[in-house]
Amino acid sequence: MSFISACWRQLTEVTPVWFMRQAGRYMPEYRALRERYSLLEMIRTPELAAQVTLMPRRLGVDALILFADILLPLVPLGLDLEFVPGRGPVLAHPIRTPQDVRDLRPVTVEEDLGFVLETVRLVRGEVDGRVPLIGFAGAPFTLASYMIEGGSSRHYLRTKRFMYEYPDAWHTLMATLAQVTLDYLRAQVQAGAQAVQLFDSWVGALSPHDYRLYVLPYTRLIMEGLADLGVPRIHFATGTAGMLPLIKQAGGDVISVDWRIDLDRAWEILGDDVAVQGNLDPVALLAPRDVLARQVQTILNQAAGRAGHIFNLGHGVLPETDVGSVEFVVEMVHSARSRGEE
Numbered sequence: 393m394s395f396i397s398a399c400w401r402q403l404t405e406v407t408p409v410w411f412m413r414q415a416g417r418y419m420p421e422y423r424a425l426r427e428r429y430s431l432l433e434m435i436r437t438p439e440l441a442a443q444v445t446l447m448p449r450r451l452g453v454d455a456l457i458l459f460a461d462i463l464l465p466l467v468p469l470g471l472d473l474e475f476v477p478g479r480g481p482v483l484a485h486p487i488r489t490p491q492d493v494r495d496l497r498p499v500t501v502e503e504d505l506g507f508v509l510e511t512v513r514l515v516r517g518e519v520d521g522r523v524p525l526i527g528f529a530g531a532p533f534t535l536a537s538y539m540i541e542g543g544s545s546r547h548y549l550r551t552k553r554f555m556y557e558y559p560d561a562w563h564t565l566m567a568t569l570a571q572v573t574l575d576y577l578r579a580q581v582q583a584g585a586q587a588v589q590l591f592d593s594w595v596g597a598l599s600p601h602d603y604r605l606y607v608l609p610y611t612r613l614i615m616e617g618l619a620d621l622g623v624p625r626i627h628f629a630t631g632t633a634g635m636l637p638l639i640k641q642a643g644g645d646v647i648s649v650d651w652r653i654d655l656d657r658a659w660e661i662l663g664d665d666v667a668v669q670g671n672l673d674p675v676a677l678l679a680p681r682d683v684l685a686r687q688v689q690t691i692l693n694q695a696a697g698r699a700g701h702i703f704n705l706g707h708g709v710l711p712e713t714d715v716g717s718v719e720f721v722v723e724m725v726h727s728a729r730s731r732g733e734e
């Protein structure tokens with residue numbers, strides 16, 4: 393269980409490695425299943441979702457991540473969710489006014505998202521503790537951005553305008569999302585998830601000032617609300633090199649950093665009382681092998697065998713990725729000597 397040990401900043405024999413989006417379209421066996429089922433069908437059928445969660449085992453990764461999506465809780469909240477090929481997620485009834493926030497429906501995790509908890513149980517039954525399972529959820533800002541934009545966005549104009557124009561409704565929305573997310577993550581851990589990752593993928597769009605004012609208290613509420621469960625909490629965000637101290641303040645036992653900052657520099661800013669996850673550019677997996685190897689080595693050199701490094705990408709595996717390149721990285725990370733063995 394090198395992954396869990398590293399989350400707690402214990403020295404491990406090898407650096408643990410896993411990948412965000414490690415089960416996905418770059419895998420032929422995933423694509424084969426996707427020909428028969430839609431993404432939401434797969435996610436809502438625990439047997440299929442468990443099967444996909446387990447697919448990356450063949451890569452030799454040190455952790456599995458639950459196959460689900462951060463947008464699932466938006467369905468019981470009352471927003472219609474659809475994944476449209478070529479466009480990504482589309483929400484038919486986005487939030488545009490304070491009244492829309494008042495109209496959100498209450499969520500009961502066991503009833504509304506029970507299929508996810510069942511997937512957790514199935515996966516745990518299958519791997520029997522050999523490979524830890526990571527549960528996850530979207531963080532309030534990133535979820536709110538999809539709810540307000542109605543889908544993916546480039547500049548988050550609507551989200552920021554809503555935040556500035558209707559601060560009360562914004563805070564109500566964030567508090568609602570924080571509570572749902574906390575309930576959802578607690579239920580995943582109770583069902584058997586051995587670590588959790590909170591995805592705040594798009595929060596790097598904010599200034600540090602706005603992050604502190606509009607987001608930090610809600611992320612902190614979730615992180616603190618999970619503390620008593622005793623499982624590692626991973627805080628993931630991208631584009632946050634300019635506000636790492638705030639990300640740390642919001643909480644997490646592990647901070648996931650992207651490639652826009654050197655890993656050693658990020659660690660210096662974060663301090664040595666948190667573990668660090670990252671931080672290969674996903675596009676490096678598309679580079680020639682020698683270029684990829686150099687980039688992996690640079691990260692390993694920067695981590696310098698310190699306790700508490702979890703090798704990962706700075707964001708998810710891209711669909712264009714060759715499975716062989718992912719396997720190559722796993723082997724390379726595992727064959728690097730850790731400081732403990734020198």
Ligand code: CP3
Nearest residue numbers: 412413414415416457458459460461462480481591593708
């Ligand atoms: O990492 C994993 O392997 C676990 C499964 C997982 C999925 N989504 C499945 C998925 C996880 C952890 C997520 C998180 C997620 N979903 C995030 C946060 C991480 C990130 O990438 O920033 C976000 C922003 C979403 C929302 C989402 N889901 C988008 C924008 C899209 C469309 C983009 C795309 O790649 O097509 C999805 C669809 C989605 N979720 C896929 C997968 C494997 C695409 C698969 C498919 O269509 O078959």
